[in-house]
Amino acid sequence: MAKNLEISLLLDFYGDMLTDKQRCVIEYYYNDDLSLAEIADNEGITRQGVRDSIKRAEFQLLEMEERLGLARRFREMREGLEQIRDAAERIRIYNSQSIFSQDVQQDVSLIEDTARRLCEE
Structure with missing residues (x-):
């Protein structure tokens, strides 16, 4: 499964377990297809901050799926x-x-x- 679809699916299953900020940023990135710069402008943080938040959220989603396996x-x-x-x-x-x-x-x-x-x- 393509990474974007996989993360979007995991977000449906485990999104509520992320912080509000992480969920918002990762939804912008994967579901709304916004760039890091666009998200940074919307959220008032740096592009690097957006990237870090996305990577942390991805890690957490993948970790939850590995442990719980609900999406699989x-x-x-x-x-x-x-x-x-x-x-x-x-x-x-x-x-x-x-x-x-x-x-x-x-x-x-x-x-x-x-x-x-x-x-x-």
Whole structure:
């Protein structure tokens, strides 16, 4: 995963654990795509101060992910749910092309609906 996307995802999971200043600076940098100079102007600090704050926040986010693994687990669950949805679709197709069972069709619908709902949460 690209670093920007990874940090943005980690910020979603662990951003509240950063200081307000760190969270604000890293959101400007990764989510709003502002330059160090623009952030420095907005926050009234030096570019070096912005860079240091971003690096500290990145380290903390990566450290929290290493310890807790919430973002990794989230990605794994999303991928697993996609695999479940794909398998359900293959079962639906097989069922409709072969012996067609209403029970199988209902089970496939239940699986698809559950996976879709879990992906949306």
